[in-house]
Amino acid sequence: MPLVRVHNFSISLDGFGSGEPQSLESPFGHAGQRLHEWMFATSFWDREAGQRGVDAVFAARHELGFGAEIMGANKFGPPGWQDDPDWQGWWGDEPPFHTPTYVLTHRPRPPLEMAGGTTFHFLDASPAEAIAVAREAAGDLDVRLGGGASVVRDFVAAGLVDHLHLVVVPIVLGRGARLWDGLEALEDTFDIESVSSPSGVTHLTFTKRG
């Protein structure tokens, strides 16, 4: 059975996946780009000049074997994007998903076909319903769960995630969107590994037990 996987989800030492407030100018609030600098430095982001060490090896898993993505409304746009009929996401004409991409929102709109194989579908659905729709679209391939923090949290808590890759960045944000709430005893259902990188981040993998 294909898997539901989360990759490259970055959090601060204190567990925030985003700072605050989130806006068009600052999608990650006071975190700025700090949660993702580790990724910008890799060949995953910069194929010519990026480094090819442990961070790059982990980052590249984001691209491999996916037939659909699910993301929360907060990943698709800044607060209030639902009021802008022309908003097409952060990623320009050719978003980096290249598959059907399901955006969870209580205010669905018609599908949006972009260049490069990404079609955004807007879905007012429970986590389990969204997974069912995305699995159907993905066929033999896996489903990527794209975040943000509350979406990862809700899907993990509902037992719908098979593999989770977190990247702990050595900063203390103090406020924002917290990942860990409600995930007590995750170690009972996942094997957890940890590897620190020379860049300063620590990669955590959670693999669901069979």
Add this chain to the structure above:
Amino acid sequence: MPLVRVHNFSISLDGFGSGEPQSLESPFGHAGQRLHEWMFATSFWDREAGQRGVDAVFAARHELGFGAEIMGANKFGPPGWQDDPDWQGWWGDEPPFHTPTYVLTHRPRPPLEMAGGTTFHFLDASPAEAIAVAREAAGDLDVRLGGGASVVRDFVAAGLVDHLHLVVVPIVLGRGARLWDGLEALEDTFDIESVSSPSGVTHLTFTKRG
């Protein structure tokens, strides 16, 4: 100038230094011994059979170069120990501190001299006042800040800690005494390093910039 250091302070992935509720039977609440199993497996704890790898190397720093310890009331005893005039701490006749040891409490009692060089002094004082008293006692040696979570948090927030060693254990406690609250932007004043151990824990060191 001698340093104020924290060593072997274990937290869960979600940043709890203890579970709940804390009691005589369960000093770490629902965390049980899970936050400290990494340490029990080392030569620091078991000189004969313990392992001598990265965990042991870090753990041994707890013993080296200290002339005094400061701890919070919650480390000295279970809730309500202040009502028991016979309570002498968790550690039996010969506690493992071997120096003057200052217990912060709003209900001070006379000093308690134990075997092996540990004398407990009970202090109703601010973090800065406690540091001044402990530094005086420690002379040329460092002062160990022993925890719990709220004591580490308060002293770090007050700028009184020079070096902090945390051990992140791969469990999600969900509730208890949280370390990180109020420590936003710690990375501005500390150099932070991270190293994962084969045991599954990750050691974090915070070294105050000069």
